[in-house]
Amino acid sequence: NAGVTQTPKFQVLKTGQSMTLQCAQDMNHEYMSWYRQDPGMGLRLIHYSVGAGITDQGEVPNGYNVSRSTTEDFPLRLLSAAPSQTSVYFCASSYEADNYGYTFGSGTRLTVV
Amino acid sequence: KNQVEQSPQSLIILEGKNCTLQCNYTVSPFSNLRWYKQDTGRGPVSLTIMTFSENTKSNGRYTATLDADTKQSSLHITASQLSDSASYICVVSLSGGSYIPTFGRGTSLIVHP
Numbered sequence: 420n421a422g423v424t425q426t427p428k429f430q431v432l433k434t435g436q437s438m439t440l441q442c443a444q445d446m447n448h449e450y451m452s453w454y455r456q457d458p459g460m461g462l463r464l465i466h467y468s469v470g471a472g473i474t475d476q477g478e479v480p481n482g483y484n485v486s487r488s489t490t491e492d493f494p495l496r497l498l499s500a501a502p503s504q505t506s507v508y509f510c511a512s513s514y515e516a517d518n519y520g521y522t523f524g525s526g527t528r529l530t531v532v
Numbered sequence: 533k534n535q536v537e538q539s540p541q542s543l544i545i546l547e548g549k550n551c552t553l554q555c556n557y558t559v560s561p562f563s564n565l566r567w568y569k570q571d572t573g574r575g576p577v578s579l580t581i582m583t584f585s586e587n588t589k590s591n592g593r594y595t596a597t598l599d600a601d602t603k604q605s606s607l608h609i610t611a612s613q614l615s616d617s618a619s620y621i622c623v624v625s626l627s628g629g630s631y632i633p634t635f636g637r638g639t640s641l642i643v644h645p
Contacts, residue, residue: 517563519581
C-alpha cells in the first residue's frame, strides 16, 4: 500500500548508543520531514528535506542527523542517545512543503534508559 | 513568537451530537492552516488545508473555517461517531519559504455512546 513506512515501531536504547530510524515513502513526494511528539506538547520539527540531496534543520535538531540520498528514503540518526530523546518520532512526506497536507508514518516509540 | 493555541484541551460529547473545536494563531505572515486527526498510537491524518483566501473547507462530516483577519479557525464535526474519538491538531505554516510549521497541542475528543 502507498504511504510512509517507519521502522522500527518500538526501540529501547541505552544512554550513549546510536541508532537510525528508517523512513521510506513510495508516493514520489519531494518533501520529507521528521518530528518528535512529547506528552503535552505539539509535534516539533527535527529536520526536513525539500528534495534529494537537500536537508535543513527544524526547531529541535541537536543530537540528530539526517541525509537524503534518494527521493524515497529519509533516515534519522541519533548520534549518542540521551534520556531526553525518549519520545515518539514521526516521519511525514508531501508533494511539496506548502499547500498540501502531510502523510505521516505510524511512528517509532523510542525509550532511552 | 509564532504560536498556535487550541481550545478546549479536551472535550467529551455523546454520539450523534455536533461539536466545534477552536484554533487561534499568531503566525505571521500566514501561508496555510491545516487540521489533522490523530488516533491514539497512530500518526496524524490530514483533514483539511486552507490558504489565506479560503474561509471554509469540508471533508465529509468535518468542516473547517478560517478567519484570517482575526487569526482564528474552527473545526466543526457533525453527527459525531465513536470513531471520531481522537486528538485534533491545528497546524499553521508561514509564507515566504519557511518550512517549519507550528503545531498546536491538540484537542482530545472523546465520543461516548
